[in-house]
Amino acid sequence: MEECACLCGVGSSPGCRCRQQCQGPAEMAAAEEKHVEANAAARCCAGSGGIESPMPPLHCSLQDLPVEMLMEIFASLPGNALPSLAQACTKFHHILHTDRIWRRRCREEYGVRETLQNLEKIGMSYREVYVKLFPYRHILGLWQLDTEDYRTLLNVVVDGLCITGWTYGPSLDTHVDGPLQFEPSFRIRLTERKSATVECMEGRLRRPHNRHMQIQKDRLTIHCNKTDHRKDLTARLREDRELVLGREDRYQYDCLAYRRLYLPPSHPDDLIRPGLFQGNYDAFGLKIVMLSFHGKYARVTKITGDSIGMLEIHLMRRIQLLEGKIFRNFKQLCRVVHEIDEQVIREQQQQQQQQEDGTEESEGHGWQRPAQPSVGESGAAASEEQPVPFVLPVGVRSIDQNYPRTCRMCFYGVDTVTLSGSAYRKRFPGVFILFDENHFGFTWLELKYFILYGRVQNTFQNVEAPSPQAFLEMLKDIHSEPP
Template sequence: MTSITDLPPELLSYLLSKLPGPTLSRVALVCKQFYEATKIESVWQHRCKQDYSFIEENLRGWMFESYRIVYTKVLYPYGHIIGVWQPQIGPYGGLVTIKILDGAIRGTQYLPPVDPKVCMPLRVKELFQIQLSCEGYAQVECLKGPNGPHKLQILPGNSEGEFVLKCCKPEKHRYHESRQEELQEWIREEIGAQDGEQLLFNYDHHIELLRIKYIILNQYDGNCAFQKLHLPGPLDNVPIQPGLFKGTYGGHGIEIISLKYEEDKLRGYKVTGDPNVPACQLSLEVHLDEAMVLTKDDQQTLASIEAIEKEKVVVPQQKDLPNSQPFVNPVGVHDHGMADVSAKLNMPLKRCKRRYYGTGLIAMHGFRNSSRTPCHFILFHENVFALLWLELHSISIFHRVCEPI
């Protein structure tokens, strides 16, 4: 009879490559033949690809260009954090991607652009990296602050789909000795202030909101939990593809939402939030079965729009809807960045592709007295839509996040 240990090394390694990574480590202890077979690179190359979508291109740049070392020292202990995450920072949330890039696992934070330029790209900040040291061990480093990489711990979270970043030296995150200088520098960055421009700390409402945000963000600076963020994939036969969009939220500036289809509705959940409506809340809900077709005269004022009762509006079947209809921003409605989007697209926003009834979530500070208020969802372009808040007399513009998240 032939034993499995009598198989040629190439065949034995092929069979072993089908085993899970942790099992391979135990199999290596069985006998010398198994030990030698588990050292063959093709075994770990297969596991890297199957378990973490780690391919030959990803291997370049590592301190040790060995699938076995990268798998056992980095991917197996830390590969579960690769993906898109939302930091649990009070009401503010956030957007963080963790990818294999340039010989390391890198964590990158994406921040909304400076208000009110919704067409500007997201701001990028490097958070941490995991790479191999010269000795062949995983080196986990925090990249915050001006003082270079320093030690960081990655800990399990309280539930599945969570993890925690704990910086061992959060004092290295500071750029200035004085907290007041640190605050001023941070606010300048948030509002895009020019050098020498005075900040009205005591009077400007927007500045005061940022001041509160700075205080809360600092509470999570050294120890923060992250929750998995599941982004929807492309769909067929939908008015607009799902994905991430950045939009205007009045004094809170630009925020990011995740647009997805659920229960025959189009819903937008906040990825970044504010003290009024926090992250993760259902910010907008679009009723796809309540399409609208309005003339220019219908849209001259909010009163004329509100006078049109739903049962009197022509609501044809989706397949019978026109490909284009007039759009007019009603008199007295505050425009948040519409001219900026129009210039970016090099097209006047005088016509839209679709218009639907919907609702938007509003609340007082601290998410008190939350309620859903009537809105119109106005689709201009595959990457641009607007939300007309009827009761708030304002219109918010949303632009697709085009960065490779």
């Protein structure tokens, strides 16, 4: 990536011939200026019988702008667009060798926070750092371990002058408001002059050793030449979470496959800001879920854990709180939810029958999102809703007793759970409880169990979906069985 001396190592233009013998910058600029002058002369002579016009039309060129203004413009452009500008003229070529431009691109695109003083000590420039990072730009962000046994989270970031992959490790003692706990999984050093190697940082002895990485579309595969990762990770799961894995032979941790995760896009009419939340499902630690909004529905998708499931909240089926009295009468709460559940099942059966008969088209129930959300409550309305007292109904269990004592809204919801390695799905109707901007909960009526979710406070980079459709495709992929 660094063999090109004229900045075309990070996305050269189609006309670049830097691997061959080419003209110097000055000759290229002179040829370009002659070409511009010839075109201007032709335009002046056109329509005048070949007589040159004494007053050529005035024009403004980008080259006429001050250097400081050009530096500001170039620094705001994507880094892979700058090599083409460098070939336009000698002035642009010299300006684009200014390290201030590449420092901004490194910070905005990759999150590099290294100081220029540290780079000077090792003899590197920000342009060289950008060139080093460019081949690995597609692995930065969030990834989910693609396995049918236990799914976990991988966060790949630029850490100083290294690219580090951090694996999420659930904590037994952390409250839902605590930060996520991460352990290093692999590292790529950017200071190496030759092609960088992927160093594995897992295993019982934690001694770095080489890994092979393969990047495909929304897929990341890491193969390690150390074959005892399977035993190491299984032992760590037992030690940290007291979880005995019954199918050790199905774990192949010397070859890990990940799928890319995008964070959900936000809309002004969303009930609260979507994103990642964590909750205490059981005694084995916190698990991560993703809250997203889809018009009349909201979805809570499980990201980590040993089960595949989706909690669907029907935002058009709100449950009246009756100033909090609904929580004190569990039988009444169950009766209200069961009535809504029966109505939902009947409507879905009728809709399915109409679709089979060809009398009605699908309304987009499921993954699609209407252009204008149909929810009657907006995010502003949810924040202005007067809170009412909240208590766990008698007989309902919960691991987390430190839950908010007031809530704002309740909706009917249904949780569909698929255990790992099984095609059997179980649906659990219940109550979705909105406490505030950063907390919500769900009560399984059949199981008499309540889970509190708190917003993940960690910040992540390179997690925006390129399009709404790409985010929906990712959600479908999460609910599919791993290959």
